[in-house]
Amino acid sequence: MALLTKPETPPPPSRRRRLVYRLRVLRHDPTAALGLILVILxxxxxxAPLIAVLSDAFRLQYGDDVHAGQQPGEWTGYYMWRVFRSQISGLLFWEPLLNTLVIAVGTTLFALVVGGGMAWLVTRTNVPGRKWLAGALVVPYMLPSWTFSLAWLSLFKNExxxxxxxxxxxxxxxTPDWLAYGALPIIVTLGLHYYPFVLLLVGNALRRIDAQLEDSARILGAPQRTVIRRIVVPLMLPALSSAVLLVVGRVLGTFGTPYVLGLPADYRVLSTGLFQSIRDRSTGVAxxxxxxxxxxxxxxxLTDTRLMREHRRFVTVGGKGAMDRLSDLRRWRWPLFGLGLVVFxxxxxxxxxxxxLSTVTRTPLDLSTFTLDYWLAEKLPGAVGFPHGVLRxxxxxTAAWNSLRIVGLASLICAVAGLLIGYVVVRGTAPRVAAFLRQVSFLPYLIPGIAFAxxxxxxxxxxxxxxxxxxxxxxxxxxxxxxxxxxYSSRSGIAAMMQLGREPEEAAQIAGASWWQRMRRIIFPIQKGALVxxxxxxxxxxLKELSIVIMLTTTGTQLLTTLSIGLVDYGYTQLANAVVLVIALVSFTMTYLTQRLTKSSLASGLGG
Structure with a gap:
């Protein structure tokens, strides 16, 4: 009787063969390796920058050892005490915090009144020129935020x-100081810049409320104030809360306007206090x-995210015709159009x-003193740091070339990185890597620009x-x-990749195309819209960013935005205004070309 023998197991592949196999797999599908590289980056x-700034807050810096009684590099609570409990904590933190809250609340109320009113006008009424108003009222956000503050100084600045x-x-x-500088002008100018946020968010929400709900309430005898309180306001809460938190978050990190209008009156907010601490080399306090x-x-x-979950129960479904029903303004049509025109x-x-006008007049806005010196003069009388017109x-x-070069390269890197993150998140097989990339790529949005800088x-x-x-x-x-x-680019890349099936890429892989060929010949061409x-x-x-770059630029890396603020520091108001106009022209031109290229509009969904 023959003995049954156990079949011999093949010998394990050698280390060299395993390595060759893995390299071949990696060549055809390097998604895992790409994900690991992106995680590290x-x-x-x-x-790492967030950990570094947190570490600097609790490690004693050189030069502070005499005051703290510790050695440099040791863990310390000295800076926490200095900011929150010392005799100068009011100047360093509590007063700027209070000013920041005042500015945030005032700007938010201003933006809600103006933006909310204009949103109702262009979405829920038959005001003439709805489509034009919807586009025109978004223009303020295309301008640098401190455009309004420099214009304010041109009108109200005192000695x-x-x-x-x-x-x-x-x-x-x-003009009294309270009108020229401080809280009031900062609130008004920031409100004029940020009300388009409210216009867009509230306008789109108003447009999607089913008017049949309001009609039903009126038929049952509910007065207008009850309809607004019990139906319109609850349905608007998600958009209103998002608008409020978005404006507050933006105000928290803005730098240009509080710097221009607050510095002369020593009116500090958290962002300018942070900048001043870094300028004074107080690294720990900063x-x-x-x-x-x-x-x-x-x-x-996080509060906005929580509120959005709470408000998901306020959902309505109605026919499009009901959504588009407009209130007849009757004899108020043209007066309210005039109001919208006044806001614009x-x-x-x-x-x-x-x-x-301030850049072409020697005496502010006096056309009898017309001059082009601030643009074209070879030598300006009395000017030292900038002794000629801006075009000389x-x-x-140099600043324009730096801006175009630096911002252009950053945008290109941002777009490619965003699409690659989207590719790994959607195509990858490691859920933890995908979750890390999705969350960490969104983290800079949570951090005000000046703090991340x-x-x-x-x-x-x-x-x-x-x-x-x-x-x-x-x-x-x-x-x-x-x-x-x-x-922004990572969310765009993830959304674009989720809409693209695997079939084109799998067909190319079967035909023998490498991963790079698939990306170059299939993914990038199909996703060119997301890339653009x-x-x-x-x-x-x-191009109009200041909060992020104000602490990172030097004389050799001057940008248009930092050049303008530098001229403000010198007291060369007309020259600073001229540079801001150049920024505004480039920004508006690029926005217009983008909308024509992508056949979209910032105000899409409003009016018309």
């Missing part, structure tokens, strides 16, 4: 600040302030033409390991601008 560029006084003061009308701003920003977005004039034409010399052109400065200002110090380099500006705009959006939107936003 995002961990270093997004998470307290350096440089030429404003129009009213030049005409012999005394790190604590940056940490506070980061925490507040994160709490704002005040928020766009007045600031732009005020700045333009090399400063403007401070965090990046904390990490990259000195050499760490094999990496040299990057402060003052073009590379650091490109890197930080790309990372801060990554939330991922490039152009960060480019437009980056």
């Amino acid at each position: 995002l961990a270093y560029l997004v998470v 307290r600040a350096a440089g030429q006084v404003g129009f009213l003061q030049a005409q012999g009308i005394r 790190s604590v302030l940056a940490t506070v701003i980061v925490v507040i920003g994160v709490l704002i977005v 004039v005040v928020s766009v034409l007045v600031p732009v033409f005020t700045l333009l 010399g090399s400063e403007l052109w 401070a965090a990046s400065l904390s990490l990259f200002a000195v050499a760490r390991g094999p990496l040299p110090a990057l402060y003052g380099t073009t590379f650091l500006l490109i890197l930080v601008m790309a990372v801060t705009h990554l939330p 959006t991922g490039i152009v939107l960060p480019f437009i936003s980056g």
Whole structure:
């Protein structure tokens, strides 16, 4: 009887064969390796700066050992005590925090009244020119935020600040400090810049409310105030809460307007206090302030997420005809159109033409003193730091080239990285990697720009390991601008990849195409719309960005935005206004070309 023998198991493949096999798999599908690379990059560029700024808040810096009684580099609570409990904590933190809250509340109320009113006008009424108004009222956001503050100074500036006084003061009308500087002008100018957020969010929500619900309530005898209180307002809560938190988050991190209108009156907010601490080389104090701003920003977005979950129960489904039903304004049609026109004039034409006139008149806005010296003069009398017109010399052109080059490269990197993140998240087989990329790529959105700039400065200002110090380099500006705009491109990339099936790529893989060939011949061409959006939107936003770059630029890396603020510091008001007009022209032109190229509009869904 033959014995049954166990079949011999084949010998395990050699280490060399396993390596060759893995390399072949990696060549045809390097998604896992790409995901690992992206995880490492995002961990270093997004998470590490936050850890670095938190570390600097609790490690004693050189020069503070005498006051703290500890050795540099030791763990310490000295900076926490200095910011929150010391004799100067009111100046460092509590007063700027109170001012920030006042500005945030005032700006939000202003934006809600103006933006909400205009949203109702262009979405729920038969006002003439609805489509034109819907597009025109979004224009203020295309302008740099401190455009309005410089226009305000051109009208109301008094002798307290350096440089030429404003129009009213030049005409012999005394403008008090509370009107020229401080809370009131900051609230008004920021409100004029941010009300388009409310217009877009509230307008789209109003347009989707089923008017049949309101009609039914009226038929049952409910008065108008009851309809608004019991039906319209609850249905509007998601949009209203998002608008409020978005405006508050933006105000928290904005720098240009509080700096221009607050500095002459020593009116500090958290963002300008953070900048001043870094300028004074108080790294520990700046790190604590940056940490506070980061925490507040994160709490704002988490609150918005929680509220959105709470408000999901306010959902209505109705026919499109019911949604588009408009209220007949009757004899109020043209007066209310005039009101919308006034808002457009005040928020766009007045600031732009005020700045333009200030750059072509020696006495503010007095056409009898017309001059082109501030644009074309080879030598300006009395000017030292900038002794010629803005179009003369090399400063403007160097700053413009730096802006276009740095912002352009950052936008290109941002778009490609966003699409690759979308590819790994959708195509990858590692759920933890996908979750990490999805969440960490969105993290810069939670952090106000000036706080993220401070965090990046904390990490990259000195050499760490094999990496040299990057402060003052073009590379650091490109890197930080790309990372801060990554939330938009990554979300665009994820959405685009979720809409693309696997079939085209699998067919190419069967035909023998490598991964790079599939990306170059299939993925990138099909997703060119997402790539264009991922490039152009960060480019437009980056051109007028100040909060992120104000602490990272040096003399050799001057941008248009920092050049303008530098001229404000010198007291050269007309020259600063001219540079802002150049920024506004480039920004508006790029926005217009983008809308024509993508056949979209910022105000799509409103009016018409």
